[in-house]
Amino acid sequence: MQKPYRDFSEYFSAHFPYKVQKISLNAGCTCPNRDGSTGTGGCTYCNNRSFSPEYTARLKPIGEQMQEGMAFFAHKYPQMRYLAYFQSYTNTYGDRQALQAMYAAALAQPGVVGLVLGTRPDCMDEEWLRYFADLRERTHVFIEYGVESTLDRTLRRVNRGHTFSQAAESIRRTSEHGLPCGAHLIIGLPGESRDDFLHHIDELNNLPITSIKLHQLQILRGTIMGRDYMKDPAAFGLMTADDYLEIAVDLLRHMRPDLYVDRFVSQSPPDLILAPRWSIKNYIFTNKLVNTMLNRGYRQGDLYGK
Numbered sequence: 268m269q270k271p272y273r274d275f276s277e278y279f280s281a282h283f284p285y286k287v288q289k290i291s292l293n294a295g296c297t298c299p300n301r302d303g304s305t306g307t308g309g310c311t312y313c314n315n316r317s318f319s320p321e322y323t324a325r326l327k328p329i330g331e332q333m334q335e336g337m338a339f340f341a342h343k344y345p346q347m348r349y350l351a352y353f354q355s356y357t358n359t360y361g362d363r364q365a366l367q368a369m370y371a372a373a374l375a376q377p378g379v380v381g382l383v384l385g386t387r388p389d390c391m392d393e394e395w396l397r398y399f400a401d402l403r404e405r406t407h408v409f410i411e412y413g414v415e416s417t418l419d420r421t422l423r424r425v426n427r428g429h430t431f432s433q434a435a436e437s438i439r440r441t442s443e444h445g446l447p448c449g450a451h452l453i454i455g456l457p458g459e460s461r462d463d464f465l466h467h468i469d470e471l472n473n474l475p476i477t478s479i480k481l482h483q484l485q486i487l488r489g490t491i492m493g494r495d496y497m498k499d500p501a502a503f504g505l506m507t508a509d510d511y512l513e514i515a516v517d518l519l520r521h522m523r524p525d526l527y528v529d530r531f532v533s534q535s536p537p538d539l540i541l542a543p544r545w546s547i548k549n550y551i552f553t554n555k556l557v558n559t560m561l562n563r564g565y566r567q568g569d570l571y572g573k
């Protein structure tokens with residue numbers, strides 16, 4: 268079935284003549300928004316379970332993490348190739364040489380054809396950009412930036428520790444270095460409305476990004492937001508899954524037609540989620556979204572610029 272939006276898998280199909288699978292790796296990075304470099308306490312929605320030294324010490328070497336991830340798919344799909352996905356936390360924050368050694372260890376594994384790396388927009392300096400531009404001469408590189416909101420009042424409220432203009436500037440400089448990048452947005456942050464979500468899409472439409480990754484706000488145990496939620500749940504006015512579906516449809520219709528869409532919902536471990544507890548799998552939500560768009564004759568970008 269033809270999807271009414273550009274699924275991120277089409278980006279991979281356009282770049283690789285075989286199927287690729289991202290393998291999530293954990294580099295054990297910390298975060299400048301926790302260690303005092305940018306801020307302390309972290310983003311109010313961030314669960315810090317993975318920041319303890321004991322947890323980091325238990326992490327396996329990157330080559331081993333990569334091999335274990337690939338083994339899961341290899342017997343079923345022998346032709347599959349892999350992308351090393353440094354997803355969690357701030358993967359350009361820490362000892363530069365040690366991090367580069369981890370990227371190299373992942374890329375050295377047979378069958379690995381590129382690197383996808385998530386980071387904060389304020390953690391991508393010129394030296395990193397030159398490093399990734401150079402790496403891109405030899406392998407595929409894709410950068411994901413945690414933009415989260417385009418409104419500074421929201422970014423301050425969730426203690427994000429950077430502004431939207433910092434995110435926009437990093438995206439522009441990344442593009443100037445010839446590197447493709449995507450923006451991650453959280454839909455439903457406190458104080459934001461449907462108009463604000465549409466404003467995010469308008470702002471991102473104007474930036475040289477390749478993809479947008481969306482997910483709904485999840486309020487997790489062990490977070491500052493979780494503590495506030497427990498005190499006054501009504502203050503959060505959380506969306507139902509159906510509300511969110513309508514918002515996602517709206518966002519897609521206003522989105523630049525050439526952008527790839529990487530995801531709509533995220534699923535944290537159930538024991539961590541305080542709210543909303545939708546219990547809906549990513550693929551079920553996506554199927555519902557696709558059917559809604561098709562039944563109504565909508566497609567990505569049909570309201571772009573209107």
Ligand code: SF4
Binds near residue numbers: 297310312
């Ligand atoms: S969400 Fe990311 S940027 Fe924010 S505190 Fe957690 S790791 Fe740091």
